[in-house]
Amino acid sequence: xxxSEQNLSGNLAEGFNAIPADGRPLAIEARxxxxxxxxxxxxxxxxxxxxxxxxxxILGPNxxxxxxxxxxxxxxxxxxxxxxxxxxxxxPHDIGRLIGYLPEERGLYPSMKCVExxxxxxxLRGLPLKEGRKRAVELLERHGLGHAIDxxxxxxxxxxxxxxxxxxxxxxxxxxxxxxxxFSGLDAIxxxxxxxxxxxxxxxxxxxxxxxxxxHHAERLCEGVAIxxxxxxxxxxxxxxxxxxxxxxxxxxxxxxxxxxxxxxxPETRRNGDFLHFPLxxxxxxxxxxxxxEGEAGILSLSIERAGLHDAFVAIAGEAAARQLQADSxxxxx
Amino acid sequence: xxxxxxRSRLSAFEAAWVIARRDFVAVLFSRAFLFFLLGPLFxxxxxxxxxxxxxxxxxxxxxxxVGLAMSPDDNAAMVAAGEGLAPQLGQALPLxxxxxxxxxxxxxxxxxxxxxxxGNYAVIVTGTLQSPTLVGTEPQIxxxxxxxxxxxxxxxxxxxxxxxxxxxEPVAISAASERTTRIQTAQIAQMLLFLLTMLxxxxxxxxxxxxxxxxxxxxxxxxxPMDAVFMGKLFAMLAVSFVGIAVWGLAxxxxxxxxxxxxxxxxxxxxxxxxxxxxxxPLFIAxxxxxxxxxxxxxxxLFLTIGSMASSVREVxxxxxxxxxxxxxxxxxxxxxxxxxxxxxxxxxxxxPLSSPFAMLARAAMxxxxxxxxxxxxWQAFAVLVLVKGGSLLFRKRVMKSGGAGRDKRRKGLKAA
Numbered sequence: 226x227x228x229s230e231q232n233l234s235g236n237l238a239e240g241f242n243a244i245p246a247d248g249r250p251l252a253i254e255a256r257x258x259x260x261x262x263x264x265x266x267x268x269x270x271x272x273x274x275x276x277x278x279x280x281x282x283i284l285g286p287n288x289x290x291x292x293x294x295x296x297x298x299x300x301x302x303x304x305x306x307x308x309x310x311x312x313x314x315x316x317p318h319d320i321g322r323l324i325g326y327l328p329e330e331r332g333l334y335p336s337m338k339c340v341e342x343x344x345x346x347x348x349l350r351g352l353p354l355k356e357g358r359k360r361a362v363e364l365l366e367r368h369g370l371g372h373a374i375d376x377x378x379x380x381x382x383x384x385x386x387x388x389x390x391x392x393x394x395x396x397x398x399x400x401x402x403x404x405x406x407x408f409s410g411l412d413a414i415x416x417x418x419x420x421x422x423x424x425x426x427x428x429x430x431x432x433x434x435x436x437x438x439x440x441h442h443a444e445r446l447c448e449g450v451a452i453x454x455x456x457x458x459x460x461x462x463x464x465x466x467x468x469x470x471x472x473x474x475x476x477x478x479x480x481x482x483x484x485x486x487x488x489x490x491x492p493e494t495r496r497n498g499d500f501l502h503f504p505l506x507x508x509x510x511x512x513x514x515x516x517x518x519e520g521e522a523g524i525l526s527l528s529i530e531r532a533g534l535h536d537a538f539v540a541i542a543g544e545a546a547a548r549q550l551q552a553d554s555x556x557x558x559x
Numbered sequence: 560x561x562x563x564x565x566r567s568r569l570s571a572f573e574a575a576w577v578i579a580r581r582d583f584v585a586v587l588f589s590r591a592f593l594f595f596l597l598g599p600l601f602x603x604x605x606x607x608x609x610x611x612x613x614x615x616x617x618x619x620x621x622x623x624x625v626g627l628a629m630s631p632d633d634n635a636a637m638v639a640a641g642e643g644l645a646p647q648l649g650q651a652l653p654l655x656x657x658x659x660x661x662x663x664x665x666x667x668x669x670x671x672x673x674x675x676x677x678g679n680y681a682v683i684v685t686g687t688l689q690s691p692t693l694v695g696t697e698p699q700i701x702x703x704x705x706x707x708x709x710x711x712x713x714x715x716x717x718x719x720x721x722x723x724x725x726x727x728e729p730v731a732i733s734a735a736s737e738r739t740t741r742i743q744t745a746q747i748a749q750m751l752l753f754l755l756t757m758l759x760x761x762x763x764x765x766x767x768x769x770x771x772x773x774x775x776x777x778x779x780x781x782x783x784p785m786d787a788v789f790m791g792k793l794f795a796m797l798a799v800s801f802v803g804i805a806v807w808g809l810a811x812x813x814x815x816x817x818x819x820x821x822x823x824x825x826x827x828x829x830x831x832x833x834x835x836x837x838x839x840x841p842l843f844i845a846x847x848x849x850x851x852x853x854x855x856x857x858x859x860x861l862f863l864t865i866g867s868m869a870s871s872v873r874e875v876x877x878x879x880x881x882x883x884x885x886x887x888x889x890x891x892x893x894x895x896x897x898x899x900x901x902x903x904x905x906x907x908x909x910x911x912p913l914s915s916p917f918a919m920l921a922r923a924a925m926x927x928x929x930x931x932x933x934x935x936x937x938w939q940a941f942a943v944l945v946l947v948k949g950g951s952l953l954f955r956k957r958v959m960k961s962g963g964a965g966r967d968k969r970r971k972g973l974k975a976a
Contacts, residue, residue: 296781299781300781301777301781301955302955303955318568318783319567319568320567320568321567321568321782321783322568322569323567324781326778326782328774328778329783330777332773332775332778334776335773336580338796345577348577348776348782349574349577349782350569351568375787
């Protein structure tokens with residue numbers, strides 16, 4: 226393993242690629258993670274730090290390096306370069322009992338009964354089978370699958386099987402839950418249920434990291450995000466800070482189409498139908514308003530909208546990555 | 560620097576045990592395993608039935624026919640005595656027929672006649688009524704000595720009070736050296752070991768392909784070290800193999816108990832006649848079990864690596880062919896070195912992990928020393944560990960390359976292109 230020993234403490238947590246830890250210990254610290262496959266860099270210097278109890282999203286289009294990053298964080302593969310620590314441990318397998326992982330490619334033994342599948346996943350994390358079965362029954366009943374306790378996995382619908390696998394990820398009561406594209410393949414109702422489940426985990430102090438190519442999930446759930454594109458992480462930090470990285474957007478609707486007032490608009494202004502969109506000038510709204518009034522623009526409506534995570538993503542990762550993200554998101558929805 | 564969280568991980572043994580327990584139960588209680596168990600029994604049962612029928616035919620038509628090459632008067636007396644006893648003794652007596660080729664030929668050589676495989680007699684009786692001699696193979700002589708003596712006694716007197724002793728003149732060559740005879744045991748043991756290993760190690764091949772098909776492999780890889788996954792799977796499959804061997808062994812024992820004589824008649828092979836191995840039968844069987852385990856683990860570790868890297872059964876078949884060929888070659892190497900004890904070639908066969916169990920089992924048949932086995936077993940166990948470690952490393956390096964979505968994306972891209 227080509228991981229060098231570096232002192233991470235107090236570095237990432239206070240640096241650019243961090244969300245405020247507020248005194249919380251870090252569940253995950255990673256710095257300079259690099260992984261190449263067949264000479265191609267799949268991940269190129271990823272820095273991430275996640276405080277305990279946070280919901281953290283890894284946001285990027287397909288093929289950006291999300292899964293490889295998660296696999297390195299979990300110790301499924303080792304980085305070529307860089308350092309990763311999970312709850313302070315260099316080797317995540319050493320604290321396997323504290324981690325729950327739902328891979329992107331969902332997998333269960335088709336001939337296993339639901340209760341056995343969940344208990345087996347718990348056993349992999351050190352939970353005795355007997356206790357695992359007991360908890361599996363409780364979990365299945367709590368999540369509306371009490372009728373399926375003794376059903377084989379092959380007899381379940383896809384959504385039910387995904388729920389069973391998620392319960393298997395949680396049965397040993399991990400302190401860190403890592404979910405790779407957890408929303409893919411779920412309908413809107415189950416996506417909503419999963420969001421609630423993730424929030425409930427965080428309320429219980431569990432750290433949740435998930436990867437997604439759907440911005441809304443990250444925006445709704447996450448305290449922090451890492452934006453990843455082309456194997457690099459151009460931004461990792463709080464969602465709020467990401468949104469603050471680009472100025473608020475002004476949306477203006479006027480009666481007049483031409484006039485001297487146009488000279489008061491910034492050069493980045495775009496027209497979209499009847500509306501004009503442009504970033505809020507650094508000088509503020511007052512001088513702009515004055516110019517529009519004096520220039521007889523005939524203001525019909527004017528709103529100032531704080532930038533969303535999507536705008537932040539476009540600004541940080543670039544138009545091409547944003548287009549790919551959008552395409553992936555639409556592809557998944559279809 | 561690293562924090563110590565008490566019991567925050569499974570030990571390698573515990574992790575392997577979780578995998579082994581699941582795999583063992585899943586395989587053992589699957590319908591496919593039942594068919595797998597029955598598979599080799601079909602030819603055995605069919606062979607047994609055929610042997611039984613053939614045995615009956617032999618009993619009636621051939622095997623019970625004993626040729627008479629005595630003087631014409633003695634021949635006639637023997638036939639008459641046989642007919643006189645037949646109502647009482649039935650099939651316990653052989654069908655006595657004068658050998659036509661011997662009639663009127665005082666120089667008739669029964670031994671040459673039998674060795675030339677002429678006629679169809681179990682044995683040929685030569686000599687006189689007072690001193691008959693049986694010419695045939697040892698088992699046949701042993702079988703017919705008593706009945707022929709009884710018939711000869713009755714041929715001498717209607718109510719005999721004494722029976723002539725019947726001499727034997729074995730045709731089969733059994734005077735070879737002890738070493739030479741033990742080669743037979745060594746060869747049969749090697750062949751059995753090879754067949755069982757090849758037959759059963761194939762199960763390991765498809766095991767990880769199934770895991771990858773179920774997409775569960777990543778869950779396993781995330782939870783426990785990959786070498787523990789490999790170890791668990793190997794030992795589960797080994798345990799399943801022992802179940803298979805036990806079932807087949809019991810079936811074979813049952814068949815043998817029911818029709819062992821007939822099988823011996825048809826095949827001419829009697830395990831009871833196998834020369835005792837140099838280390839003695841109990842130890843030889845124990846070593847056979849241990850060497851089977853080692854051969855299985857070694858080949859299984861290779862197959863597991865292949866299975867983990869293949870994504871379809873077709874890929875498995877393609878990738879496993881070279882390993883199968885390699886295994887065949889090392890078997891031939893080990894078989895070839897039986898007759899060259901102590902040679903550099905035998906040492907090479909012992910040193911090369913894949914051929915080592917075969918070469919050492921043959922050695923157990925031929926040589927009485929035991930320390931060499933302890934050494935060889937330690938070496939083979941070390942080789943298993945190295946192969947498992949190497950396989951798991953290869954798996955982590957070569958297999959866990961990308962997320963499914965990334966792969967899908969690339970596939971779509973390729974298709975579009």
